[in-house]
Amino acid sequence: MRAGEWLLRAGAVLEPFAGREAGREARLMLGAASGWSAARVAVAREEGLAPEVLGRAEAMLERRLAREPLALILGEWGFFGRSFAVTRHTLVPRPDTETLVELALAEPFGRVIDLGTGSGAIAVTLLAERGAASGVATDLSAGALEVAGGNAARHGVAGRLAFVQADWWQGVEGRFDLIVSNPPYVSAAEYDRLAPEITRYEPRAALTPGGDGLSAYRAILAGVGLHLSPGGRVLVEIGAAQGEAVVALFAAAGLDAVVVHPDMTGKARVVSGRARAVV
The missing domain is CATH 3.40.50.150 (Vaccinia Virus protein VP39)
Incomplete structure (x- = not known):
């Protein structure tokens, strides 16, 4: 599966409860699963996802669909320009x-x-x-x-x-x-x-x-x-x-x-x- 395809599908299933943040949440999950920077996630639409990356991304998406906060899924969250473990x-x-x-x-x-x-x-x-x-x-x-x-x-x-x-x-x-x-x-x-x-x-x-x-x-x-x-x-x-x-x-x-x-x-x-x- 290409990165763009996964982002599109993830954004669609997140949208009913994440609203305008659905696309951003999908990008953050893919970045965490792949180790890619935000900039790379933004341009890697045609890049294929390795099976282990896809597996991690799908596991994160499943947790988010159970309404677990994205911050807990990622294990950290931004505050006042710094990242904090949560x-x-x-x-x-x-x-x-x-x-x-x-x-x-x-x-x-x-x-x-x-x-x-x-x-x-x-x-x-x-x-x-x-x-x-x-x-x-x-x-x-x-x-x-x-x-x-x-x-x-x-x-x-x-x-x-x-x-x-x-x-x-x-x-x-x-x-x-x-x-x-x-x-x-x-x-x-x-x-x-x-x-x-x-x-x-x-x-x-x-x-x-x-x-x-x-x-x-x-x-x-x-x-x-x-x-x-x-x-x-x-x-x-x-x-x-x-x-x-x-x-x-x-x-x-x-x-x-x-x-x-x-x-x-x-x-x-x-x-x-x-x-x-x-x-």
């Missing part, structure tokens, strides 16, 4: 979360903590972008921390990033200039309406705390007084309809300059606040 122990990094990273990088920081780090995409990116900074990344999942540690090593920040297996602030010591988190915030009712790529394959505990979806923010903000440096910042990702509720929680925690920030689509995505500076 497994079923972690969420797949999403472009919306880059809004939080951009806001964090908008001001200097020396010490950062990422609560509920998952793949480590946020913490690793922040330290990779700020070579003088150091930090801590926590997660309750040992599997997620293993993935995050590998990603820290991949991007050269392992020596500046400590990992703690913890339920939010448990076992964490010291103060930080910057507290960041993309916590589980999907409500119990919303979780049941998510796509099967999410509910079947991504860790439920990283997506929903149950109930109203706000319990993780309450836990994070409960530790702000003890762990946020004077004048330091807190940034958390939120669901599009949670801005007002999370702003109220920030205010109740004594944070100033509380702002809701939109993502690239204009939806509310991040809430930021600041500790009062010592006068």
Whole structure:
């Protein structure tokens, strides 16, 4: 079978649920199966596929048709210009979360903590972008921390990033200039309406705390007084309809300059606040 024939067939069977991304997903799978660059995949329409390449591509396609996320099939995914390993122990990094990273990088920081780090995409990116900074990344999942540690090593920040297996602030010591988190915030009712790529394959505990979806923010903000440096910042990702509720929680925690920030689509995505500076 020629590469172009496989891409055409794969795109057609993916289109009902992948939509406009079907062709791109097919090209990424063929690239991973063949070892070809994206440029070669784009021009190799008449090139024949070796049996072993075709077998790998077909196995990937079968997994995708079972609604497994492409990121898990490939074993890695892009975030803020870097590639991060992902497994079923972690969420797949999403472009919306880059809004939080951009806001964090908008001001200097020396010490950062990422609560509920998952793949480590946020913490690793922040330290990779700020070579003088150091930090801590926590997660309750040992599997997620293993993935995050590998990603820290991949991007050269392992020596500046400590990992703690913890339920939010448990076992964490010291103060930080910057507290960041993309916590589980999907409500119990919303979780049941998510796509099967999410509910079947991504860790439920990283997506929903149950109930109203706000319990993780309450836990994070409960530790702000003890762990946020004077004048330091807190940034958390939120669901599009949670801005007002999370702003109220920030205010109740004594944070100033509380702002809701939109993502690239204009939806509310991040809430930021600041500790009062010592006068």
